[in-house]
């Protein structure tokens with residue numbers, strides 16, 4: 274018996290089935306890939322988080338991606354990322370514990386320094402010890418953008434987050450602080466009094482632009498360091514919007530971060546900040562719970578000349 278078609282028919286059937294199976298697999302791969310991107314991508318950061326599915330909602334697992342971001346940002350910040358408040362604010366409020374340290378002068382005070390100046394000057398040795406302690410104890414300084422995204426986009430912060438801020442834009446910060454921060458790859462915010470830029474004891478615009486390009490945060494500390502609660506509408510505008518414009522003109526990008534001179538603010542001042550496009554403002558109100566309900570009243574702890582290492586440990590704990 275010859276069965277010429279017995280093998281050929283099943284073979285073509287097999288081929289058809291194989292081809293169909295391959296098409297089904299290909300379709301599944303395409304669907305899975307599309308789903309991964311749809312679910313995982315919220316811009317560049319979303320993809321980083323999505324690549325670590327086990328840790329997308331926790332904090333510990335994200336240590337690596339944020340640590341890498343923190344470490345590389347000072348050298349690699351080349352582009353500005355626009356941010357904005359979301360259409361729907363978090364409800365209930367999102368709160369995060371981020372001890373935020375407030376520094377002023379750093380280094381060695383001049384011989385004729387008065388009591389106030391002496392009290393606000395943290396020595397190079399103390400600053401070295403405090404920043405080294407953060408590193409050794411696993412604290413991770415975060416940027417203002419990281420804090421903003423934690424409050425308003427639900428993005429996780431690294432474990433043991435802290436924020437380092439330096440008020441007034443003193444040149445001793447540029448000389449003393451920046452080399453120490455760079456040693457550890459730590460970011461910090463420098464709040465600039467724009468009318469003081471380039472005057473004795475204050476940073477120049479070139480130095481400020483350099484810090485910005487290195488990945489440090491630059492914020493406004495008004496134009497003249499005025500008590501904002503004493504000003505009328507036009508005075509407020511000159512200090513709040515005026516300083517933002519001066520910073521933008523030099524940095525070539527908007528500035529979202531603000532700091533109140535002497536910690537003085539009220540409802541009118543906050544409204545003026547919103548109008549000028551700021552997203553976060555630091556106060557001198559002591560505390561460490563930052564809330565999406567109060568983006569313009571971030572809490573800070575003051576670091577003084579006599580805080581030392583032990584006092585510093587107590588603050589960040």
Ligand SMILES: [Zn+2]
Nearest residue numbers: 440441534535
């Ligand atoms: Zn100040």
